[in-house]
Amino acid sequence: MTRALRTPLAISLGDPAGIGPEVIAKCWDNRDGFALPTFVAIGDPRSVAAVWDGPIELVDDPRQADAAFDYGLPLIQLNAPRTDVPGHPSVAGAHTSLDSLEIAVGLARSGSAAAVVTGPVAKEQLYAIGFQHPGQTEFVAERCGISPGNVVMMLAGPTLRTVPVTTHLPLSEVPAHLSSALIESRGRAALRGLQRSFGIAEPRLAISGLNPHAGEGGQLGREEMEIIEPAIAALAAEGWRVTGPHPADTLFHARARANYDAALCMYHDQALIPIKALHFEDAVNVTLGLPIVRTAPDHGTAFDIAGQDLADPRPMAAAIRMAAENAIQRADAA
């Protein structure tokens, strides 16, 4: 990092049986090559030791992480009930991953950590222990006192950022869920996030159509005319730099990407197909609209390869770097 953060980043290990512990440990191993700032992991040290031979530096407080970082992976230990076996998720592991997330968010909210990076969790196991949120994002929002409807997920890679308006819906339900109000709200959150976390004073947002060829003047669907265009007009009337509705198929090639800072997409795969096609190894999930900075690698627990030294640490490294950059950006603006 060119500029130092005053406090380390807090990283939750995620599910102890997933690849979270491995990729975080590998990030510490390659901290120089990946150009990573000081971070402190939170979780069960046994889940790291099960997959990694490197040194772990147990700390009680993030303030100790800077001194420890040269010697080992700084880790705040949780009282975890037992060591999970890599690749075999359990109810106990779900408790550990939730405690780890809770503490990481608390450290960031109190200012003890500069930002939160979250390791991947297993939703099925979390639901089994009574977790009520659709995912970690909504949990973090609630802990920060923000309505989940006011936070947005951005997928950010080196040459493309996308924000889905709708996320985990069957495709057939997407058209009925779209509304001008929802598009405006997601668009506004994306634009403010580009200003606040990415330091772009006058962000440009490209808004996609829903239908092939953005509806081709109504011949291939009317949502563009009835829902998306009014939302674009409303955002433009507020002074935002917005364009669209753009045909989605021609929105993501290199020349098109140069014309905007983020693309607002109507559904999950419209946002995720291009980001993962172009930036599978370094796309970062950024939560915008929170009082704290939160990023995550854009992959899951990958239980099928956990504990086999196969996990690629680059997405986690990208998430750590972006958390640091966003935190610096926010500190500069404050």
Added chain:
Amino acid sequence: MTRALRTPLAISLGDPAGIGPEVIAKCWDNRDGFALPTFVAIGDPRSVAAVWDGPIELVDDPRQADAAFDYGLPLIQLNAPRTDVPGHPSVAGAHTSLDSLEIAVGLARSGSAAAVVTGPVAKEQLYAIGFQHPGQTEFVAERCGISPGNVVMMLAGPTLRTVPVTTHLPLSEVPAHLSSALIESRGRAALRGLQRSFGIAEPRLAISGLNPHAGEGGQLGREEMEIIEPAIAALAAEGWRVTGPHPADTLFHARARANYDAALCMYHDQALIPIKALHFEDAVNVTLGLPIVRTAPDHGTAFDIAGQDLADPRPMAAAIRMAAENAIQRADAA
């Protein structure tokens, strides 16, 4: 080309007011750099002369193209009513583009040309003169005596080929249009096309899901379980190498692409977003299921830039190269 074709390729100029004449002329200019085989254009020479200063060699028969190719762009002249102004489509121009297409297809059907490459046409103008087909593809199919339902469009780039199951439908109508029979039929046509035109003896077809995460076991949609999986099972039972349903967002990164020869996608943008994000300059539209080889650049008439020397000839060059490769492949197999 490493191996020569016995006959030249026939290229319809497309709409005379579009960028077709310009990109075809530029392909002749750069025939060595683009590694192009002999081709003959069919259309109004005035539409080429209006946008290009190079030499045109008028020929009556494709057999004359080989001798002429070193000296100028070989062109079979149509009795066109008047010269169109670049960027200003007209009814007369639509007649010219249709005649040009008709002759190019006839040359390929008779064996006088090795394949057809079609320049971009303006559908609105074609409809105005009574054209009854959704696009050039259906017209070519009819002229070849093939039901349009039995031909499929493939988008082919250097590292990815995709085939959409449904094409120009509003997104809200896609789920209702999907059926196991349609997926099987498109899949079979894609697989046979990979064998016949691309020379892949045992082609591998990856079939995408419709919903986010391919439905996540029914939680995010049931089309995968009820429609797509039975189609995959049926194709597998015929001995084809098919996999899926795959979550669409993780199907198009480099490592995933290495596992299949083509991806069968459920809707227009699912197929076109990744191909255009990755291969905007060299994606080719290939029509599979015809008795002749037909390709086209994956762009439109671009009236807004016609006549300004701005059109990029690389997509047309890619379409010409692929037509030649497919024709050689078919000749080898015959």
